[in-house]
Amino acid sequence: MICILLVAGHGTVLETQIKDDATGFYSQMTGVPKALLPGIKGKKILDFWRQLFTDVYLVTNADKYKHYERWATANDFPVENVINDGSTTLEDRLGAVADLELAIRSRKLQDDIVVIAGDMLCADQNFDIAQVIRFFRSKPGELIVYYELEESEKSSSRGIVEVCPDTHRICRFLEKPQEGLTESRLASVVFYCIQRNTLSCLSDFLSLQPQGTDRTFGQFWEWLINEKKIDVFGMKLPTGFQLIGQVGLSDYTKWLTHYSSKHRDNPAKPITCRSYARVGLMGNPSDGFNGKTIAMTISNYWAEVTLVESQTLVLVPHPLNDPTEFGSLQDLFCISRKEGYLGGLRLLQATCKKFYQFCSKQGIALTKQNFTLKYDTNIPRQVGLAGSSAIVSATLKCLMKFYNVTDNDLPKPIRANFILNVETDELFITAGLQDRVVQVYEGLVYMDFSKKLMEERGYGNYLTMDTSDLPPFWLAYLSDPSDSGRIHSNIRQRWLNEEPLVVEAMKKFAELTDQARTALQKKDWGRLAQLMDQNFELRRSIYTDDCLGPGNIKMVQLARQFGSAVKLPGSGGAVVGLCMDPAKLVEMRQAFQEAGCVFSVVVPYNPSASTVSSQD
Secondary structure, three states: OEEEEEOOOOOOHHHHHHHHOOOOOOHHHOOOOHHHOEOHHHOEHHHHHHOOOOOEEEEEOOOOHHHHHHHHHHOOOOHHHEEEOOOOOOOOOOOHHHHHHHHHHHOOOOOOEEEEEOOEEEOOOOEOHHHHHHHHHOOOOEEEEEEEOOOOOOHHHOEEEEEOOOOOEEEEEEEOOOOOOOOOOEEEEEEEEEOHHHOHHHHHHHHHOOOHHHOOHHHHHHHHHHHOOOOEEEEEOOOOEEEHHHOOHHHHHHHHHHHHHHHOOOOOOOEEEEEEEEEEEEOOOHHHHOOEEEEEEEEEEEEEEEEEEEOOOEEOOOOOOOOOOOOOHHHHHHHHHHHOOOOOHHHHHHHHHHHHHHHHHHOEOOEOOEEEEEEEEOOOOOOOOOHHHHHHHHHHHHHHHHOOOOOOOOOHHHHHHHHHHHHHHHOOOOOOOHHHHHHHHOOEEEEEOOHHHHHHHOOOEEEEEOOOOOOOEEEEEEOOHHHOOOOOOOHHHHHHOOOHHHHHHHHHHHHHHHHHHHHHHHOOHHHHHHHHHHHHHHHHHHHOHHHHOHHHHHHHHHHHOOOOEEEOOOOOOEEEEEOOOHHHHHHHHHHHHHOOEEEEEOOEOOHHHOOOOEEO
16 A cells, blocks of 8 residues: 655744754754654654555655655665655645645556655554554545544644544544534544545545645545545544644654653553452343343452563463363362363453454554453352453453553443453353443443343443442352352243243343332332342242252252342352341351351442552
């Protein structure tokens, strides 16, 4: 693909201030074209862009042509690819679009092209240009690269794009809009991909704009997108850009320092993120059947993932959860019987694969940085506390931080879908949305997965609830979950077959959830306890005791001996309960422990009070 670098600007503020600087510190830069000034790590700005492509042309002006000719001979660049537009002053400039058209016409270029401002600082020196080209070729139109403005940048100083999140088509282009004209903070830069069949539009535009001052790319895209309704798509680079021709000397040095600080040779700090186990308080397992649920993350149990930048991409096996050595054949048998065959390493790998796939499809170009991922977790396995999705969720948090993918790029509802897809599409794990939603939103969450919502927008209605002054929930799980039952059984097929008993049960789960939401809001713990018991009995009626498994049934029966409300918090192997009598709670703890179960009082996770999930 052909790249055309535009370096034909005249007499900027930066050039004047360098010339007039009295300190003498910048004297060696006097008269040097902007694109040949030092960039990040001392590399010339132009050198950074030139290295990304093999077939490159430069368009400059007569005033600076000799500088670029010398640069070409010194860098083994074909001098015949340096095009002189003949202009010598700001007043007789051709304009950026005319310079591009000159290069295409004079060199008889007949291929798709990339157009880039050669004097543009890029904060990220490692982004993958191949990703940009692949995305461009996957779309039936032109491509504009954009980035999210930093807080200090004003939208009135940039070309702003409004992008459809589903199709990535640019709905509207606004050249340096006044404040309040658009809510978008997505800024276009002079970094475009144009199809060969669209190149003729350049001449059409130029015929409408005889003055060089009106031949800017901002006006060209406004005309092409807003008036001509030509399909133009957007791709985000998770980085910042700065045209140094638009700033003075102080801003140039400020931006250079700001961008360079992101590329110092000091080792990058590790990124550590946690996601927490969840307990389903009401409505489960109806989340997979267009029902409603209430669930809560708990700080008792968590999965933690750490990401550190490295030369190659490394996934580190967990010494306990991904064993490759055993004391004996009996040791292997016991571990495999209790914990299964698959640890957390596959979850890290599947999340990374799906993340790259998502970003490529969504038009988010990633840097070429590598990393090492490792994980730790204290969530007990195979007891239905969402341990697998916690690892996926924590991994995704790390990847988003590392690659600067924001909440706008991957909103919370879509993030929950992403985590579910990692497990269902990549690893063929049977699962529903509840666990992923509550681990993304964190805290106490009400979830409505109605068919209408899921079909119309692909996700449900999710509301966080107050976690203050909650009653004393408790949690117990089997130390040996091998007989916890096959919870989901054939229920899905019966639901798809519209069996009345199953369909009505799922509707009833939703009704119980709405009643539990009211009880939580009113802090009516007695009513909540009744609803928890009803939830279990309803589940028992459609799954049967044989399917639930003897271990789960015994734990429920044991809890009820002490007058506690009790239900399954997940797929099986654990129970969650509510006991308002402190003395009974102590007795019950002892009874569960004597029965060989692990018992603990639930500590709700309050995301607003936590500092764990951060870059340390």
